[in-house]
Amino acid sequence: MIAPSILSADFARLAEEVRAVEGADWLHVDVMDNHFVPNLTLGLPVVQSLLKTTDIPLDCHLMIEDPARWAPPYAEAGAYNVTFHAEATDDPVAVARDIRAAGAKAGLSVKPNTPIEPYLEILRDFDTLLVMSVEPGFGGQSFIPHVLEKARAVRRLVDSGELRLVVEIDGGINMDTIEAAAEAGVDCFVAGSAVYGTDDPAATVEALREKVIATEQAARR
Ligand code: DX5
Ligand code: ZN
Numbered sequence: 001m002i003a004p005s006i007l008s009a010d011f012a013r014l015a016e017e018v019r020a021v022e023g024a025d026w027l028h029v030d031v032m033d034n035h036f037v038p039n040l041t042l043g044l045p046v047v048q049s050l051l052k053t054t055d056i057p058l059d060c061h062l063m064i065e066d067p068a069r070w071a072p073p074y075a076e077a078g079a080y081n082v083t084f085h086a087e088a089t090d091d092p093v094a095v096a097r098d099i100r101a102a103g104a105k106a107g108l109s110v111k112p113n114t115p116i117e118p119y120l121e122i123l124r125d126f127d128t129l130l131v132m133s134v135e136p137g138f139g140g141q142s143f144i145p146h147v148l149e150k151a152r153a154v155r156r157l158v159d160s161g162e163l164r165l166v167v168e169i170d171g172g173i174n175m176d177t178i179e180a181a182a183e184a185g186v187d188c189f190v191a192g193s194a195v196y197g198t199d200d201p202a203a204t205v206e207a208l209r210e211k212v213i214a215t216e217q218a219a220r221r
Contacts, residue, residue, distance in 0.1 A: 083107025
């Protein structure tokens with residue numbers, strides 16, 4: 001799956017920018033509160049408007065403090081997947097339960113230097129693991145390869161049937177880096193600047209998808 005991030009879109013023309021990535025699997029929406037990360041983007045009212053303008057499932061990535069309070073409303077509004085950060089709460093399982101009860105898939109995200117081992121046990125309460133491959137806060141940063149170890153570890157647990165979840169990666173994904181992420185067993189690829197920095201975002205989404213398919217075919221040979 002390819003999930004274009006509208007963080008790199010023109011916020012004054014959001015509806016048009018969403019139409020420009022027709023064919024995307026998920027639409028990745030970065031919510032930042034200027035506390036958990038040193039940047040401020042958009043919140044629930046904009047997500048509610050986006051839901052009216054597109055049928056692409058919304059993948060809300062909450063880079064915010066106090067997700068127990070702020071995450072469930074995104075699920076109630078109709079977001080498909082609501083992901084919050086492991087570093088932002090002491091009780092991730094409770095937050096996941098509330099998101100699911102409100103009708104969305106629940107995702108857990110870890111920053112590049114946050115180990116995954118302490119969370120392996122609770123991943124059975126989640127639908128998505130979002131591995132950050134840049135420090136959260138800004139688009140256009142360089143991919144950090146060492147995070148792929150975490151994707152590989154969780155992929156193994158999914159393949160062995162111990163876990164059922166979507167492994168998603170976010171940050172610095174482009175035509176050069178997506179191959180390594182695909183080899184590590186990632187299912188869903190977020191791409192912001194790589195998609196919106198091109199003249200034809202929909203074609204770039206397709207090109208990224210083709211690259212993943214080619215990588216998977218080569219691995220099977
Ligand atoms: C960063 C955000 C990303 C961002 C990725 O904090 O979570 O979703 O949009 O942007 P690129 O693809 O440009 O690294
Ligand atoms: Zn994101």
